[in-house]
Amino acid sequence: MKKLLLFLFIFSITFIMNPEENSAAENLQAMIDSLEEGAVLKLEDKTYEGNIVINKPLTIIGSNKTVIKGDGTGSVIAIKAPNVTLRKVNVSNSSMDRNSAEEYAGIKIHTDGNVLEHINITDSYHGIYLSQAHDNKITHVDITGMGKGEIAAQGNGIHVYYSNRNILAHNTIEGTRDGMFFDYANNNESYQNNISDTRYGLHYMYSDENIFRDNTFTMNTGGAAVMNSNRLLLKDNQFIVNYGNQSFGLLLLQANDNRIINNTFYMNQRGIYIDQATRNTLKGNKISQNQIGIELWASSNDQIFTENLITENTIPAVTIGGTSETNFWSEHGKGNDWGVSFPLTDLNQDGIGDFPITYRSSLYQLMEDQELSYLFLKSPALAIYEKMNAVLVDEKVMFNDPHPLAAAKGKQNIILYLALGLAAVLILIRACYRNLLLKS
Template sequence: MFVSPAPGTDRGRYPVVSRVTDALQRVARYGVVVVEAGVYREPTTDVNAPVTLVGRPGAVLDGAGTKEILAVGADSVTIRGLTFRNTGTSQATDRAALRVVEAGGCLIEDNRFENTLFGVYLQRASSCLVRRNKLWGMEGSQTVTGNGLHSWSSHNVVFEDNEIIGHRDGIYFEFTTASTARRNVSRDSRRYGLHFMFSDSCRYESNTFYNNESGVAVMYAKYITMTGNRFERNRGSAAYGLLLKEISDSKVLGNKFVENSIGLHLEGANRNEVFDNDFVRNGWAVRVLAGAEDNLLRGNLFSGNVFDVGTNSRLSNSTFEGNWWDRYRGYDLDRNGRGDVPHAPVRLFALLVEQSPPALVLVRSLLVDMLDVAERVVPALTPVTLRDHAPLMRAPRSIQ
């Protein structure tokens, strides 16, 4: 590898060295270290000055299964084009392939992370951009795996266009503010595709969360915007497409929930707007628990779900208004596009399943069909507060 004071400088004028650590000691501030193809097994390497570290194709930093690989402790560092491999696991520390500690303005792009406990770990970082990286986690259960992209106590960070596969949590935000995750693919996670706690004023845009053990959990936060995401095939006894727990004053806009055990779960979630989302072929499309207050669900599409809405209480202060339901059997005499009779999306059988989950085996039986017919004729038991009093007569969008 070689070092130069600036991009594009003549290689021949600067020394060639064999170790990344030696190159970083020789490079000038804002200079460039180019790592040639090869496998480099060195002690944990510290980056303590603003430099650019660039890997040629085939440049691999290998932790040999025993250590962190690269620790960044300076502002304005760029890490590009490297493969990070084999951190090994640890029960004592959150061992990361690439850790940024109390630094700002870092750019981490176009890297590969293979068999790493934690991939990229931002710790009290600010204004960092992490993009176009591909990360594979370690084999094993969630107790011996770490997170792909991890942000702790950080501000104004962006994760975009990354692919994260097989980690404990694909993306993890904790005590992180004013940050964004956009156009990432997080799949096959041992726990959550996205796990988010105690982080306010963040945005999640156009991400895909696919085939994760427990889906996505957004908890203990406010002023969150989730728009244009796809939650698909997150299945299991405790799996959600999206869990909103103790979250308030936030927006869930234009997302697609497809073939999840539970599409959207609201628990202790207050004053949130759930607009223009598609719920297609889920077990439960939406579950609204008793502690969810003053949420408004409008313009959503419900198609092919086993249960459109579930609840554990006949009392609720959340509102369904102007949604489209494939089970609606009303009419529109004044032709204003809205049904003239309300729609009750909570099936009587869904209330029975809440009390006795084993009853779910009867979901396709004639008895359940008869219960549905009886409840439509005499809607005495399903929650009045969860009825849609102005259901749409036509689907607002094509079903995908």
């Protein structure tokens, strides 16, 4: 009897001294499994061990101090029932195995109609992975990857695979491979997301009729890469300081019938890069202080450029790979505002220049032959090269704008710089805030 009492005493002490070990995944899983459909589960301010599967419609609510930590062998949370709500949890430590047939994630969603909000995800291969999952809403999620130096070793912030009609809003993604990757995913809407320090902030592959608006891309290798995707709307986004070898604010590659409206492209290596693309409309965009404002390959046809502000770029626009005469630099009698680079007269004060603008250059040949020339576009030597070629050879026409805009350049520039200044301040504040969190 004494031995039994001693054993029970030691067992009790061990239980009290190691409470974390008694909050293991099977206990959280058991709590989930014991609930009826539609129930609400409130988690405590402590660490729960993953991995867990949510297999019935539930609402799970934690707090800023609630952590669900995986064991590093799979997805931390797998949602396999529809109409699940998950709110206010910190998720970490999924498997990082990039060679597995299974795409692991902090949260992997297999079903429809779920809501995820106010969630923080770290140390996971993909942050959130939607697999054939439709009509989900993902908002106010912070996803932090391992940084650009580890791009090949990690997945994407939010990966949307064969998933339609999802809403992704107010999310912050930093340091993942791609910020948001859409693969055979249609009719999704993404707005007011902030994406930085990734390979591509946004990456569309074979994904049609999506809406992407009011998002901010900073310090990525490429702001947005739209490939083999059609009938998208990209509106009111900010592509700022996406820089590096062969970098861009926006790439359109084999992308057709897309609308690029009222976006800002500022201080990118190339503001907009278009290759093998057809019937895209670029209207009302502000393209400023990039090394190349617009790089247009001759394999692209029937682009429309109208009412854009294209100013203070090292090269405003360049056509590469031959001659294409089927792209249009005005629509309905309205061309583009080329800023101080091309002074205009507007004698009748109708806002349209009295004469067309034709821009000729020989740099296209250098860019075709020497890839590294992109790194030296601001060198004084290239300006000398241009002037010499202007005398010695017939330069090629880069663009012809028959109806250039002459109105309100000063006002537009003031508004542009105020907006960009505000964006820069917000980026700095966010960086400082993150540094304080890391130190605390």
